[in-house]
Amino acid sequence: MTPISKECIILSILFQVTEAKLPFGSSINPPVLRRSSDITFDPLGVAAVLGNPRADLSAARLYVQSDRKIFRWPHTTMVGGALTPVKTLVDHLAQHDSIHPAVSMCTRDETMIPIRSNTVFKELRVNVGNLWLRDVINFKPSKEEVADNGDKMTGWPGNDIAIAYVSRVFEPPASSSDPQSSSPMVTIRKHLITMTGVLTGLLLSTGACFSILTGDVWGAVLFVFYLSHWTVSTMISYTQLVTTTCPEIRPDETIRFAVYERPVGIGGTVVFKGAQQDLERWARTTLQFRNTTLASTLHWAWLVTGTLSAISSIACMVNMSGKFQLVFLGVLAYSSLAELWLTQSARAIQRKLSESKHVSRVVVLRGNQTRTKAIIRGTLSPEVGESCSLANLDWIGLSLLPKTPIFVGMQDMLRAISASAEPNEVATAVIAFRQSCYNHGTLLDEKQRNDNQLVDRIVREVEETLKEGHSVLPTVTEKLFKHNQAILSLA
Structure with a gap:
């Protein structure tokens, strides 16, 4: 080996040693683009597991199937739909009390409304078992209109009143044999509800088939898991995993009232009227999971397939190809929009059938300038009818009106008028109310004058309400005119 060769070898060794000791050099990797085969987390995929309260409500409707005699609620693959099974599965793993996680899932959207009632109950439950009541509670308030001089042209929203006669609150409104269930509106809507769920399955099946045929393994796995979850959901829709249960109620047809005052920002009052047995059943009804082999199998299959889908x-x-990503996102978007339409259709069917089976009758009285006008209309207006009349509602006893002689006399007058439609009896009741409350004399203090104005206003509101019926107006008006003349002669 020549000296030059030895020197080259020594220099090469020294160069390698020096390079190894430095913190830089050949260890720096050149920048490269991420390849499509790398496993990453796509932000668009997170949409399937975002928190969505409507997904929880849809899953609760799937388990309860409160309208199963008319149509079957399809649980669509909406945004956040895969998160509900995951949360329920976590509840199973962390549950230490006696409440079944499926029942907890069905009560996530439950609302307890505070009431004032002549029963022992202070709250009533609104959940997926009586969802049609949400429309009663959330009735549209009247609009505020004020004249140029500041006077009220129409009533305030706070004086609106909705009256609902309820019966068999948690029972299905009707069956498929009911004539109303064959009406064109109901028939079209329930068929479209069915087709909405079928279309979801067809979209998932198409995605699974084409993913397999094109060799897209990741797409095939995703669509197969979602298709299996949809299949289990469809099987659940043909049964009822969570049922309503209630202890034995003593039969009692005594009419009771439950008054719900809406928040100040919304305004208005909702009065529920019904038999003691019906209101008590409403207050004491709870949800219970059907602990059978079939129900447990379907429940766990729904949880597992939903978790795998998430x-x-x-x-x-x-890792899917771009076209299958678009298909999956399209299914999420379609299902989310379809759930909104399904909710509106289900409520429309419930309202139609509940009215036809006398499960409920709802009257909304808007445009009341005063609270007394709302009470008078709720008692005497022809549009209310006997079933929704508030004649026997003790407003003072429920602390909804102050206990003053004027309001006590007003309640007595309204009961007397409701008990008899004879013109003479009606006029006598109005005159008796005015005589008992009206202060005579020329030297009246401000409070007495205000009381007289209130009495005059109540009498005027009674006359205006009676004009809607036209049956007792002539005789009543004549007697009231004569009585007014007598009052003026004494003043």
């Missing part, structure tokens, strides 16, 4: 929507989304 995992695959994140892990598989980025």
